[in-house]
Amino acid sequence: MITTSGLTKVYQSRGREVTALDGVDLHVREGEVYGVIGQSGAGKSSLIRCVNLLERPTSGTVTVDGQDLTALAGRGRRAGKELRRARSRIGMVFQHFNLLDSRTVRDNVELPLEILGISGQARTRKALELLDLVGLADKAKSYPGQLSGGQKQRVGIARALAGDPKVLLSDEATSALDPETTRSILHLLRDLNQELGLTVLLITHEMDVVKTVCDSAALMKNGRVVESGTVGALLATPGSELAHELFPVGGTASGPGSTVVDVTFHGETAARPVISQLSRTYNIDISILGAAMDTVGGKQIGRMRIELPGSFEENVVPIGFLREQGLQAEIVDGAPAATEIPSQTPAAITKEVAK
């Protein structure tokens, strides 16, 4: 639904060049919630602004729903008619809501419909429908100043849906909200994604947002995507930084001469007593050094760091047993050279070596 190829953005700032995006390839499938995470300055805002051509990329292409937006003329407010039309089918939600304080809630939602030239009655009907959809039917006549932050963001979401978009872009939509309100807004985005089949591309610096709502995620650093994939596949990727951030498991070996393994459970493997089977089958004592269980995108996922007595060579068979059971097993300590470890990296994952 959204593809960027070789997307590059270089700003000219006080006589020097700042590369905010450095060849970003992103592939967001129809109907998924895709999170782009990264620290401040990683290039997230530049990415989202380039996706709807609010910012013109220096090079590369952006395709949304099969249409190459970069081929359409104009930029920002001076965008040509075709680009404006294409953009009206991309909803955008902002961190600070960007509502007009002098207009009622209903009038704020009607604004994009006014710009599209929709007549008064149809506009009002649509705005009231959308307010109902986001749970604010009773606030139509209120002004933004009379609403809580969460309610303001619901108005922002209703307004973003006015043009019946297939794609919703969210620029840190929950960063200004408290944890409870954040959860309710994320659930609303998830419900809209499922009920309307809306594709959602969101940027965030909070791992919890990715954990709560995203099907897929990408990690950005210095203008580049350094990891991307479905959350399930990322969790199954040995050495994935995103997986480690989503499920940090700690614990160090009790001493030399043992093998430490990070085991990832998901899907039906999360419900099977694999560790006790491993212990009984090979008659080995297993120490659990750390563990975390959680629900990601509605699926139970867990990670456990375990310690097996003996060197890696002595544990090749038990580790093979774990992998045969459909679990991911990544050797953290006691491993031979990386090339000797049987690799299970799924092809779906792209992990580039940062420049």
Ligand SMILES: Nc1ncnc2c1ncn2[C@@H]1O[C@H](COP(=O)(O)OP(=O)(O)OP(=O)(O)O)[C@@H](O)[C@H]1O
């Ligand atoms: N209009 C601009 N002119 C010059 N440099 C800019 C401009 N916008 C962004 N940058 C620079 O580009 C880089 C990426 O910024 P960007 O805002 O895209 O990152 P971000 O990941 O969204 O960060 P944050 O979460 O702090 O908003 C930064 O070094 C920033 O200073």
